[in-house]
Amino acid sequence: MTVRTRFAPSPTGFLHIGGVRTALFNWLLARHFGGQFLLRIDDTDQERHVEDAVKGILDGFRWIGIDWDEGPDVGGPNGPYYQSQRTANYQAAVRRLIDSGHVYRDYSTEAERAVEKAAAERAKRAYRFRRLALSPEELARNESEGRPYALRFQVPLGRTLVVHDLIKGDITFSTDDIGDFVVVRPDGSPLYNFASVVDDLAMGITHVVRAEEHLSNTFPQLLVFEALGSALPAFAHVPYVAEPGSKAKMSKRKIQQYEDQGVLVYLHQYIERGYLPDALLNYLARLGWSYDATQEIFSRAELIEKFTLERVTSSPASHDQDKLFWIEGEWMKVLPLERKIAGVLPYLKSEGLVAEPVTDADRAKIEAVILALGDRLKVFSDILKLGRFFFTKEVVHDPDAVKRRLRKDTVPAMLAALDAVLAEVEPYDLATLEKVIHAYAERSGRKMGDVVNPLRVATTGQGVGPGLYDCLFILGRETCRTRIAQTLDMLKAEPTTA
């Protein structure tokens, strides 16, 4: 039997990293065993449907490289892959449940149930719907009046259910703790616990790997599988992703708070920052899963080869952006130069830092900048933070750097002398630049640091960055001299007080 897994998002918004991780585990499991991974859109609740959410979800998976064998866009033999388009399947299944007496009509109103729920809440009791005893007359009247009804599953009392969860182990649950759940709404639309079972059956899903919050849903679903007379798939419940530095589950209500702390929770935010798909994939796989005591970096192929559910942790893992950032750095280090150029380009374009279409000269310059930046470039958007000054005309001084490196009486005269050196150096290349600046330091009896650092701030505006000679060379003689002049003017306008 080939392994078939699925990820079934509801199109209610953006894909968050916890969801991506769950999908990843499904995908990895299927790929590891050479099976199939399917995508299904669980959109039975049209009220919560968000326009374009599906597109965002699919694009997200495409970006990170999680491909699906069946599902939206690619189709497949078990379609359609939107629950909203599978009503015939649900109707047929409901028919069988009605015929076998597993479901009954519930004419209760929302107001009536609200009263019950409130009472249960007050009594600190779990709310469980049980079949209302209606007299034959009431039943007949309801029917003749055409009152709307939902179809509920008649839960058998006094049974103990056991599920052999591949991550959590054996879990037992009493049917006494399951209320009669709604299977079909009065308007005929099916609910999750029912639709998902019907679909998993129809689609031949062998392993249901999903988020931990579905653990208690498993038991009503077990009853539906049974009522339909089907064998059970294997279940695996993946622990939730907790907020950084805590064991509390990430909450959609706290998104703003996370953002204020610089924590990104949605996939698209990482894409926008210029993270690498391989790095995020690597990080997400390691969040709650390990192969052995030491390995941290895994390629896609290695993940597929080594992933098993047995090694998924049964306790929650909190999102650690620092670790992700480190893994990102490891992957960026080995990314081919061409890919780095391509990755950085959109950011430069969007800020108008390079002309469009990109000229050969710009391309060569970007290449030189990336080489000079080296390991400092971790995510593609860093090009703006770290390399902006290479592409602007004017220099913008960082106040802290100015204070630290330029606010000394001796600096203006030195910069003037250095300007003269730059004016004459020939040829204007890396090796010669290094030679003449060394010579200047020696001649003036200064330490290299006292020459290099002020010159860096004067020409780049920054206190930190690539090697100075790289900067001087890429910037070019004219730009460097103009910027030194600009710096001198600034220092004159705001003389050193110390």
Place this chain on the structure above:
RNA sequence: GGCCCCGUCGUCUAGCCUGGCUCAGGACACAUGCCUUUCACGCAUGCAACACGGGUUCGAAUCCCGUCGGGGUCACCA
């Protein structure tokens, strides 16, 4: 509140099933030092955990019980 799941350094985790090899290993982060032209990289060193309490045992992070803590669920959401 009922039911269910979970509990090893700040974080991700190894070890737990099959007690001794572990006064608990690796990684991120942090600190210090080296390298050095700043930063990043790299290298070295350091800091730091078995939630708590009982029990079983010659011996427990590992087995059992209890307590506490965290989470999920109790929808005509998924």
